[in-house]
Amino acid sequence: MKYANIKNIDAKSGSFSLSNFKSNSSSFLFAISYTETATIPGLTIAGANTELIKFTPAADAEYIHYGRCRCIDSIPATPDGKPTPAIITKTALELANIPITIIDSGLAVKPILPHIDINSTFGRNIAVEKALELKDVMENYEMGRLIGKQVSKNNDLLIIGESIPGGTTTALGVLLLLGYDAYNKVSSSMPHNPHQLKNKIVEKSMLKSGIKFGDHQYDPFNAISHLGDPMMPTVLGMVQEILSSNKKVILAGGTQMCCIVALLKSLNIRFNNNLCIGTTSYVVNDAESSLDGLLNQIADDVPILYSDLGLDSSTKAGLRSYSEGFVKEGAGAGGATIAAYLKEQSITQKIFLHELEKNYSATIEKPIS
Amino acid sequence: MKYANIKNIDAKSGSFSLSNFKSNSSSFLFAISYTETATIPGLTIAGANTELIKFTPAADAEYIHYGRCRCIDSIPATPDGKPTPAIITKTALELANIPITIIDSGLAVKPILPHIDINSTFGRNIAVEKALELKDVMENYEMGRLIGKQVSKNNDLLIIGESIPGGTTTALGVLLLLGYDAYNKVSSSMPHNPHQLKNKIVEKSMLKSGIKFGDHQYDPFNAISHLGDPMMPTVLGMVQEILSSNKKVILAGGTQMCCIVALLKSLNIRFNNNLCIGTTSYVVNDAESSLDGLLNQIADDVPILYSDLGLDSSTKAGLRSYSEGFVKEGAGAGGATIAAYLKEQSITQKIFLHELEKNYSATIEKPIS
Numbered sequence: 001m002k003y004a005n006i007k008n009i010d011a012k013s014g015s016f017s018l019s020n021f022k023s024n025s026s027s028f029l030f031a032i033s034y035t036e037t038a039t040i041p042g043l044t045i046a047g048a049n050t051e052l053i054k055f056t057p058a059a060d061a062e063y064i065h066y067g068r069c070r071c072i073d074s075i076p077a078t079p080d081g082k083p084t085p086a087i088i089t090k091t092a093l094e095l096a097n098i099p100i101t102i103i104d105s106g107l108a109v110k111p112i113l114p115h116i117d118i119n120s121t122f123g124r125n126i127a128v129e130k131a132l133e134l135k136d137v138m139e140n141y142e143m144g145r146l147i148g149k150q151v152s153k154n155n156d157l158l159i160i161g162e163s164i165p166g167g168t169t170t171a172l173g174v175l176l177l178l179g180y181d182a183y184n185k186v187s188s189s190m191p192h193n194p195h196q197l198k199n200k201i202v203e204k205s206m207l208k209s210g211i212k213f214g215d216h217q218y219d220p221f222n223a224i225s226h227l228g229d230p231m232m233p234t235v236l237g238m239v240q241e242i243l244s245s246n247k248k249v250i251l252a253g254g255t256q257m258c259c260i261v262a263l264l265k266s267l268n269i270r271f272n273n274n275l276c277i278g279t280t281s282y283v284v285n286d287a288e289s290s291l292d293g294l295l296n297q298i299a300d301d302v303p304i305l306y307s308d309l310g311l312d313s314s315t316k317a318g319l320r321s322y323s324e325g326f327v328k329e330g331a332g333a334g335g336a337t338i339a340a341y342l343k344e345q346s347i348t349q350k351i352f353l354h355e356l357e358k359n360y361s362a363t364i365e366k367p368i369s
Numbered sequence: 370m371k372y373a374n375i376k377n378i379d380a381k382s383g384s385f386s387l388s389n390f391k392s393n394s395s396s397f398l399f400a401i402s403y404t405e406t407a408t409i410p411g412l413t414i415a416g417a418n419t420e421l422i423k424f425t426p427a428a429d430a431e432y433i434h435y436g437r438c439r440c441i442d443s444i445p446a447t448p449d450g451k452p453t454p455a456i457i458t459k460t461a462l463e464l465a466n467i468p469i470t471i472i473d474s475g476l477a478v479k480p481i482l483p484h485i486d487i488n489s490t491f492g493r494n495i496a497v498e499k500a501l502e503l504k505d506v507m508e509n510y511e512m513g514r515l516i517g518k519q520v521s522k523n524n525d526l527l528i529i530g531e532s533i534p535g536g537t538t539t540a541l542g543v544l545l546l547l548g549y550d551a552y553n554k555v556s557s558s559m560p561h562n563p564h565q566l567k568n569k570i571v572e573k574s575m576l577k578s579g580i581k582f583g584d585h586q587y588d589p590f591n592a593i594s595h596l597g598d599p600m601m602p603t604v605l606g607m608v609q610e611i612l613s614s615n616k617k618v619i620l621a622g623g624t625q626m627c628c629i630v631a632l633l634k635s636l637n638i639r640f641n642n643n644l645c646i647g648t649t650s651y652v653v654n655d656a657e658s659s660l661d662g663l664l665n666q667i668a669d670d671v672p673i674l675y676s677d678l679g680l681d682s683s684t685k686a687g688l689r690s691y692s693e694g695f696v697k698e699g700a701g702a703g704g705a706t707i708a709a710y711l712k713e714q715s716i717t718q719k720i721f722l723h724e725l726e727k728n729y730s731a732t733i734e735k736p737i738s
Contacts, residue, residue: 025394025523065515099522104486114516117473117486146434147483153468154394154523 032057035123038166058111088333096340106230118143144237152245161332173227179214191325252335278335401426404492407535415534427480457702465709475599487512513606521614530701542596548583560694621704647704
């Protein structure tokens with residue numbers, strides 16, 4: 001069994017047992033970052049237009065805190081108005097009273113709320129130049145370790161989500177440099193995944209730098225420096241320290257989180273049944289990407305957990321679109337939902353959908369001014 | 370009984386019971402700020418010279434994390450080399466494995482480590498101009514509330530410390546505006562407390578602004594805006610939310626923390642035996658200030674807890690100086706020690722002093738390069 005539907009709390013995969021992840025002291029860490037790679041036309045719809053994309057990570061964080069945004073007047077959405085998955089994250093964290101910590105892991109636009117500053121630069125466009133200087137990669141990694149050390153002290157379970165538009169393309173790049181066949185497997189916020197564009201960007205960049213598939217198998221930091229983004233080293237450092245404190249981690253996301261697993265592997269980090277990926281059924285069932293095809297190459301002891309939110313039966317068109325291949329995941333939505341179920345097992349799919357639609361009505365249909 | 374020596378864990382004061390503060394999920398929040406008031410000659414020795422004073426809060430935070438500083442080459446110290454009280458804080462938090470969160474509540478120099486950014490400006494010199502714009506006071510207060518809300522979810526006890534050179538003078542100013550006789554009562558990092566200078570600064574400033582003693586009794590935000598500093602509204606907001614979540618707070622500090630109690634009072638916040646001041650015996654026994662004389666005017670349901678660190682018997686001259694009237698408290702040292710005792714009751718004065726001296730040898734006598 002590779003996948004476990006979260007509603008089966010007794011799910012086991014080899015020696016991994018989901019019931020061990022039940023926790024009253026879980027905390028959500030939300031790493032938000034920016035890479036100029038997101039400005040490449042056609043790559044992402046995580047923003048109503050190219051100019052707004054750089055606001056999306058900060059706006060996601062603000063939306064989760066306030067139910068509205070402060071750095072922009074609107075709520076992050078696709079060009080045709082499909083709302084950010086942060087609405088799912090918000091609903092989940094509120095229902096289960098799980099605290100959130102926002103981490104600025106390299107932004108172009110800062111959120112107007114308390115957030116952890118690690119003095120990170122944002123990532124450069126990998127189609128044009130190196131993603132990050134190696135020293136900046138190392139600094140984010142060290143800052144991530146410091147964060148991981150502190151959050152492990154009073155928490156048993158850490159759920160780590162991310163928001164970085166363009167992040168699946170940088171994930172593709174790093175996975176290739178680490179020696180994994182990630183072609184046509186990374187996810188997308190669009191129903192039609194622009195794999196050809198992503199492949200072309202990464203291959204051109206590799207050609208230009210004279211690096212090949214698998215060249216950085218044992219050098220994750222240089223892989224990130226060449227083709228990655230600033231979210232990766234921070235999350236890598238955090239997870240490493242949390243696992244070394246023998247605490248549990250849900251990597252809340254899709255194929256980008258596979259890339260984190262690959263980075264951990266390349267550092268020889270032991271998982272000890274304390275690590276899983278938590279996502280939505282919309283990523284797991286996506287025909288245009290392959291979370292499973294990726295993770296199978298990387299690790300056989302990291303289960304994929306998913307929650308089925310039942311959005312196909314929502315009365316809200318914006319939420320139904322998730323089940324039609326749009327957005328699908330992001331802002332740690334799937335993992336946050338799983339954490340909420342694990343903490344408050346009274347939460348049913350019906351209760352969750354009801355709360356989600358209430359939030360949708362209050363903040364998307366009638367935005368608070 | 371007003372004071373309780375922390376080693377008496379069964380201490381009670383009215384309906385306040387110290388044993389209720391025992392907690393396995395305590396967390397230390399360290400608000401670090403800067404006010405240009407600290408540049409007034411003769412006011413503070415929290416730094417080897419005037420130029421270095423602005424580095425002290427960031428350097429204190431770095432020292433606690435790394436055992437060395439990154440924003441400066443040395444360890445914060447008085448001009449003649451008496452080390453920062455952050456060494457006590459560091460020892461306490463490490464002994465009891467209590468996590469720390471650094472909050473940049475208005476700095477001139479940022480620490481090189483993960484810290485919460487609330488987008489605060491630093492304070493202006495109250496001898497020359499208004500401390501802060503009212504809108505900035507309100508924004509810090511709101512940010513503090515957001516922080517307080519999140520930290521209350523997974524913690525039962527929050528210890529709040531501060532590092533802001535010149536902070537006793539701004540505390541004096543705000544206490545007077547709130548209608549408390551704070552003349553000659555606030556503490557100092559020097560054995561001879563420059564009360565006359567502090568009084569003169571505050572009185573001149575009040576005269577210039579046309580405001581009088583007690584004018585802002587019910588308007589704490591304007592009191593801070595006129596004569597306060599940016600640490601105050603953030604800590605005020607945090608404590609308010611933590612108390613409203615029915616969690617416990619140790620205000621870790623001396624007379625500056627009395628000012629926070631006064632601000633809470635002026636907002637009509639109920640304490641419900643969940644609030645105390647935690648400090649060192651060196652503040653409590655200081656003949657040049659009066660923590661008791663201040664707090665008696667403000668609240669009769671906020672006990673002062675203190676720890677006697679026994680530094681008079683230390684083999685290290687820099688630590689012995691604390692018992693001779695230098696430094697005395699700061700960086701939440703007293704409160705952090707109390708929290709350590711509350712969490713790990715196996716810690717005796719002897720064990721603590723031994724660890725403290727070990728840290729002193731490793732980081733002050735032989736600084737790690």
